[in-house]
Amino acid sequence: MIKLEPRGQHSKLMAWLSPILAGVLTLISGAILFALLGQDPIEALHTLLILPVADLYGISELFVKAAPILLCAIGLSVVFKAKVWNIGAEGQLLMGGLIGSACALQLIDAEGFWVLPIVLLSGMLGGALWAALAAWLKTHFNANEILTTIMLNYIALNLLIWAVHGPLKDPEGFNFPESAMFSDSALLPTLVEGTRVHYGMLFALLALVAIWVLLSRSFLGFQIKVLGLDARAARLAGFREKRLTWIALLISGALAGLAGVGEVTGPLGQLVPQISPGYGYAAIIVAFLGRLQPFGILLAGLLMALIYMGGEMAQINLGLPIALTGLFQGMLLFYLLACDVLINFRIRIPALAKPVADTIAIQEEAAR
Amino acid sequence: MAEPHITPPRLTLRGITKTYPGCVANDAIDLSIEAAEIHALLGENGAGKSTLMKVIYGLVKPDQGELLWDGLPIDVRDPAHARKLGIGMVFQHFSLFETLTVTENIALALGEDAGDLPSLAERISAVSQKYGMALNPDREVHTLSVGERQRVEIVRCLVQPIKLLILDEPTSVLTPQEVETLFVTLRQLAEEGCSILFISHKLNEVRALCHRATILRAGRVSGECVPTEESSESLARMMVGDDTPISTDYPKVQGQEPFLQVRGLTRLSDDPFGVDLQAISFDVQAGEILGIAGVAGNGQEELLGALSGEDEVDNHDAIHFPHGAVGHLSPRERRAAGMAFVPEERLGRGAVPDMSLKDNALLTGFLTGLVKRGLIAHGKTRDFAEQIIERYRVKTPGTETHAASLSGGNLQKFIIGREIMQQPKLLIAAHPTWGVDIGAATAIHKALIELRDQGAAILVVSEDIDELFQISDRIGALCHGRLSPIKATPQTSINEVGRWMAGDFSEPQATAETISA
Known part of the structure; x- marks a missing residue:
């Protein structure tokens, strides 16, 4: 049997080095994987991680991809601080996109500066409502939020698919499962001329600052942190x-909803079944990789966006499957968790098998 | 022990040294225990007693030094090996399964040596009768009192051949009368040739029971003596050194008008193995300390939970402050009404382990102007934490230190300081000096007396009966969720409170007789 023993001291430096170490290990494993697939590892990694941002357009696309990931991840950092495990950013994002689209389609003939804020707000409301369901189930029935949020993800996805095949389908869209294009008043303006970088990125940065203020300056954030660290102290x-x-x-739901409505009113301009290639799930990895800290999340979010783009690039240039993206995300999370465990614990392999009566000794030791 | 030995000592420790990162737990400790000897190991929390006994029991490997068992060097590999040698150990915190019977628990602990259950049950009955420890082997552990649970642990050691019995603070969970019964058993065991290592910090008990004592201070042996030839004072000096003040007597006072009134508080425990409170009524007056004694697990947790506001009380009128009923108020609202609370668990309720002292000052101090328009006033909070640290002499590098890295005594000084600095009108303190060294305990007692003299009402719930007699102005005891009569401390005795702790609330009928006898 292998035993994990806690190390006495927790190093702050190692807490930050762990994500970097996880990144390096992911690169090494990736290189080995590419070699096994018969690719030149250096060239493959270059395609995956450098090529996507080799030009200005690539960099602008990085921000397009990063915006929804960052919005979801920064929201998740709040719930995760409270040790409420919301795995439902994906569903909340989809609901944000769905409700926002429904609103935008209602206002398709409207014009004016007020259209976009209403659409955005309705999207945030959609995400928040979806999270509220999980909150209600948790606080009233003590239902585990991990399970409820995951299940709500599937419900949200199916609602979205039903909507684009039914009530929100473009009547003039030749029966394709997508909505009509939104009116210009409901579209997010671009931030930089000639690129697709839209206001979503600005919202993400604002959210990073706002959540930083919430968690490190406000008493509300303090209470959330105490709840997560020590629920009994919070109660007392x-x-x-x-x-x-x-x-x-x-x-967390409202920010994920904003990410969703930002996608439909930004780069997409209409409601389609594929709003998100799993941004809400990737955001979980980003939140932890960034140590639940705003600046860390910013870096981790950009990295995650890069992996998304790299996956597409590898598919186009090297003919590798798009599953590569998920694989790299998974490896990153796996190595991060492993590094964290090994930073907080050391592995001990007791040399000899011990007699049965020793279980009591372990109990006794634990009782000390 | 001047005469030459024909047989070597039962156990000899030579130069035992054990270092943990950042602290030397045991520094070249020598100790020898004869057969049939009751040997006290005295020392404060953190003096190295626990580490030393874990070395003997095979739970910890010493870095240096050797153990001699009956004169032969030996390497105790693990607790199973220790038990084979005849070493038994009774821990302060029991490791028993609530839903299993006494026999099943002992069988689990013994492993393969247990044999079949019926014959083990017979052995248990035989042992418990022989040593005067009444115990029914078929009862489930959750139905046993704490004293009875301790018997289970002792009997577990005695059903096998035993040569050395180690007891870690065995009296902390017993009523004074139960302590007497335990001592009778231990003396009988010693007469039969069993050596006993009695770990304690209670000086009068050590003087009453033990033949010899080894005193530890900061990981070293600071003295060896025959306890009966020493005074409690001189023993205490050996434990704490010369520079630490030792508690003194405090004048008893009369309280004024009641601040906290509890009337007929009845509550079913949420815990299936908890204790239901039955019609508890008492007052805590401004300017007095009310002490509530009792062995742990007699309803203290339930009472404290109801008073703090963490647990709901059906009858809101059962708990009253001067301005009205508070039974329905949240902990925060009760704080706003002048209550402060020091819980039993320092880490994990009184303080958040992974937060700095500054954040922990904010944890309950947020009502004292540390929060402005929802934002934390960081400067003020730091000042508040610094004031606590300075006034209550908390030993810490600074306000950014995490609560978890403070010693128990220091953290307790911080928590009590944090509550007192908010100038409460009512302070409720649960086991305020539990596991705290004498110096810190004295500082905490002084702080409580000072707050009392400023006119606050103070309720102290404690298992330490000596402490309660020292600081309380009135005293009562909890047993099975019922509260004894409450008497002014000078008008009662440790004996009477001991009877209360055991559930006997009757007035002794022959008071005059007892006095004349």
Whole structure:
């Protein structure tokens, strides 16, 4: 049997080095994988990680991809601080996109500066509502939020598919499962002329700052952190656990919803079944890779966007399957978790098998 | 022990040294225990007692030094090996399964040596009768009192041949009367030739029971003596050194009008193995300390949970502050009404382990102007934490240190300081000096007395009966969720409170007789 023993000291430096180490290990494993697939590892990694951002257009596309990931991840950092495990950013994003689209299609003939804010707000509301379902199930029925949010992801996806095949389908769209193009008033303007970088990236940066203020300056954020670190201390201090759970989930849902509505009103311009190639799931990895800190999340979010683009590039240039993206995401998370475990624990392999009666000794030791 | 030995000592430790990162737990410790000897190992928390006994029991490997068992060098590999040698150990915290019977628990602990259950049950009955420890082998552990659970642990050691019994702070969970019964058993065991290593920090018990004592301070042996020839003072000096103040007596006072009124508080415990509170009524007056004694697990947790506001009380009127009923108020609202609370668990309830002292100051201090328009006033919070650290002499590198890295005593000083600095009108403190060294305990007692003299109402719930007699102005005891009568401390005795702790609330009928006898 292998035993994990806690190390006494937790190093702050190692807490930050761990994501970097995980990145390096992912690169090495990737290189080996490419070699096994008969590709030149250096060239493959170059295609995956450098080529996508080798020109200005590539860099601008990086920001397009990063915006929804960052919005979801920064929201997740709030719930994760409260140790509420919202795995449903994907569903909340889809609902944001769906409700935002429904709103935009209602206002398809409207013109004016007020159209876009209403569309964006309705998207945030959609995401928040979807998270509210999980909050309600958790606070009233003590239902595990990991399960409910995952299930809500599937419901959201199917609702979206139903909508683009049914009520929101473009009547003049030759029966394709997509909505009509939104009116110009409902579209997010681009930030930089000639690129697709839109206001979503700006929203993401604003959200990073706002959440930083929330978590490090406000008493509300303090209560959320206490709830996550030590629920019993929070209860004794009189922090209201249910209320904090609601707030954290609503913030996270609203930001994911903004990511979703940002996609449909930004680069897409209409509602399609594929709003997100799993941005909401990738955001979970980004949140942890960034140590739940805004700046860390920014870097991790850009990296994740790069992996998405690299996966596409590898498919085009090297003929490798798009599953590569998921594989790299998975490896990154796996190595991060492994590094974290090994930073906090050391592995001990007891030399000899011990008699049965020793279980009591382990208990006794644990009771010390 | 001047006469030459024909037989070598039962156990000899020579130069035992054990270093953990950042601290020397044991520094060249020598110790010898004779057959049939009751040997005390005295020392404060953190003096190295636990490490030393773990070395003997094979749980910890020493870095240096050797163990001699009956004169022969030996390497105790693990607890199973220790048990084979005849070493038994009773831990302070029991490792028993609540839903299993006494016999099943002991069988689990013994492993292959247990034999079949019926014959083991017979052995258990035989042992418990022989040593005067009444114990029914077929009862499930959750139905046993704490004292009875301890018997299970002791009997577990005695059903096998035993030569050395190690007891870690065995009296901390017992009523004074139960302590007497335990001592009778231990003396009988020693007469039969079993050596006993009695680990304690209670000086009068050591003086009453032990033949010899080894005193540890900061990982080293600071003295060896025959306890009966020493005074409690001189023993305490050996434990803490010359520079630490030792508790003194405090004048008893009369309280004024009641601040906290509890009337007929009845509550079913949420915990299936918890204790239901039955019609508890008492007052805590401004300017007094009310002490509630009792062995742990007699309803203290349930009472404290109801008072803090963490647990809901059906009858809101059962708990009253001067301005009205508070039974329905949240902990935060009760704090706003003048309550402060020091919980039993320092880490994980009183303080967030992975947060800095500054953040932990904010944890309950947020009502004292540390939060402005929802934003934390970081400067003020830091000042507040610094003031606590300075006034209550908390030993820490600074306000950014995590609570988890403070010693128990230091963290407790910080928590009590944090509560007192908010100038509460009512302070509820659960086991305020549990596991705290004498110096810190004295500082905490002084702080409580000072707060009392400023006119606050203070409720102290503690298992340490000596502490309660020292600081409380009135005293009562909890047993099975019922509260004894409450008497002014000078008008009662440790004996009477001991009877209360055991559930006997009757007035002794022959008071005059007892006095004359």
